[in-house]
Amino acid sequence: MKAELAPLVITPGEPAGIGPDLIVDLACDPAVAASGARWVAVGDPRLFEARAVALGRTLEVELVTSDTVPAPIPGVLFVWPVMLKRPVTPGRVHTDNARFVLETLDVAIKACREGRACAMVTAPLHKGVIIDSGETGFTGHTEYLRDACGVSDVVMMLATEALRVALVTTHLPLRAVSDAITDESVTATLEIVAADLSRYFGIESPRIGVCGLNPHAGEGGHLGHEDGTIIAPALERLRARGMKLTGPLPADTAFTPRYLDVHDAMVAMYHDQGLPVLKYAGFGRAANITLGLPIIRTSVDHGTALDLAGTGAAERGSLDVAIEQALTMARSATTSSTQSL
Numbered sequence: 001m002k003a004e005l006a007p008l009v010i011t012p013g014e015p016a017g018i019g020p021d022l023i024v025d026l027a028c029d030p031a032v033a034a035s036g037a038r039w040v041a042v043g044d045p046r047l048f049e050a051r052a053v054a055l056g057r058t059l060e061v062e063l064v065t066s067d068t069v070p071a072p073i074p075g076v077l078f079v080w081p082v083m084l085k086r087p088v089t090p091g092r093v094h095t096d097n098a099r100f101v102l103e104t105l106d107v108a109i110k111a112c113r114e115g116r117a118c119a120m121v122t123a124p125l126h127k128g129v130i131i132d133s134g135e136t137g138f139t140g141h142t143e144y145l146r147d148a149c150g151v152s153d154v155v156m157m158l159a160t161e162a163l164r165v166a167l168v169t170t171h172l173p174l175r176a177v178s179d180a181i182t183d184e185s186v187t188a189t190l191e192i193v194a195a196d197l198s199r200y201f202g203i204e205s206p207r208i209g210v211c212g213l214n215p216h217a218g219e220g221g222h223l224g225h226e227d228g229t230i231i232a233p234a235l236e237r238l239r240a241r242g243m244k245l246t247g248p249l250p251a252d253t254a255f256t257p258r259y260l261d262v263h264d265a266m267v268a269m270y271h272d273q274g275l276p277v278l279k280y281a282g283f284g285r286a287a288n289i290t291l292g293l294p295i296i297r298t299s300v301d302h303g304t305a306l307d308l309a310g311t312g313a314a315e316r317g318s319l320d321v322a323i324e325q326a327l328t329m330a331r332s333a334t335t336s337s338t339q340s341l
């Protein structure tokens with residue numbers, strides 16, 4: 001008999017953004033309830049009720065104070081409570097609610113770590129507001145989850161149906177990227193990508209393409225040294241251990257069918273080397289996955305879209321993909337832990 005998964009937990013992200021809109025839409029969708037998958041949102045019931053009113057949707061919000069999350073009912077949103085610090089106007093961020101955002105993450109992380117949730121899916125938060133609130137070290141969910149879970153390295157990977165792009169560096173100013181490309185960071189990224197492609201995606205010996213950092217992968221050292229002195233030797237050492245790696249590839253042609261067709265994932269050196277390609281290929285149909293964590297976390301491929309909050313124009317496509325991806329990963333983690341018994 002197949003064991004039932006623990007519920008999925010969904011965080012709203014920035015309360016003035018489109019996260020609450022997407023959660024309301026999800027709870028009202030009969031097709032979502034028909035799937036039978038149990039899920040619970042974290043947040044303030046008043047936030048979801050007010051957003052449902054703004055969107056003209058009929059929604060009943062039910063607080064869940066135990067670990068037992070009921071089976072989904074269309075038009076009913078089950079919520080683990082975390083209270084707002086001040087009322088929210090859609091589209092208008094306020095630093096007072098930064099703590100609310102972080103507390104929703106803490107509740108979800110704890111539930112995943114304790115096995116009360118099978119995975120967490122995060123709606124978008126606003127990094128700037130959280131930093132402005134005094135959390136000066138904050139740079140994003142990815143790094144927050146790494147620290148909360150006590151691991152030294154994690155990897156951000158975004159995936160569409162046709163393309164997976166993982167990053168060696170995440171939320172860094174461009175000026176700091178070069179210093180962050182080290183033997184350790186390249187090696188750790190590739191080890192995590194290979195391990196989690198096998199663990200969650202069933203790809204036993206993944207073929208990974210690796211971009212260089214500089215134009216034309218450094219042009220033999222004439223356009224930058226990192227490709228030849230850091231990335232190439234790290235790949236060579238990993239190949240000697242049996243990993244299937246190509247690169248460092250000139251990044252301008254790495255994302256062409258010739259390379260994409262023969263690789264399971266592409267690794268880019270920095271955020272805007274890899275993500276524009278991914279988002280061009282499938283914005284609204286991609287999931288952001290944090291690899292290397294002891295828990296499962298996926299997210300949407302878009303931001304807070306403050307311009308759309310409360311208008312009904314926010315599209316739910318990426319949230320659906322992030323949920324499906326999280327459930328697939330949770331099932332695959334359950335299968336592999338059962339097999340190892």
Ligand SMILES: NC(=O)c1ccc[n+]([C@@H]2O[C@H](COP(=O)([O-])OP(=O)(O)OC[C@H]3O[C@@H](n4cnc5c(N)ncnc54)[C@H](O)[C@@H]3O)[C@@H](O)[C@H]2O)c1
Nearest residue numbers: 123124125126127128299300301302303304305308314315
């Ligand atoms: N997962 C996350 O937490 C996450 C992801 C990306 C960006 N962000 C944050 O979001 C904030 C705003 O970022 P941004 O302006 O660069 O990107 P954005 O994705 O919020 O907006 C970019 C454009 O896409 C549109 N858009 C975004 N989501 C949409 C949706 N679901 N349906 C229809 N249109 C949509 C917006 O209206 C806007 O025109 C920043 O603080 C950023 O750090 C968070």
Ligand SMILES: N[C@H](C(=O)O)[C@H](O)COP(=O)(O)O
Nearest residue numbers: 140141142143288299301302
């Ligand atoms: N880098 C992500 C993107 O552009 O989609 C986004 O900023 C979210 O990152 P976190 O999941 O770390 O918040």
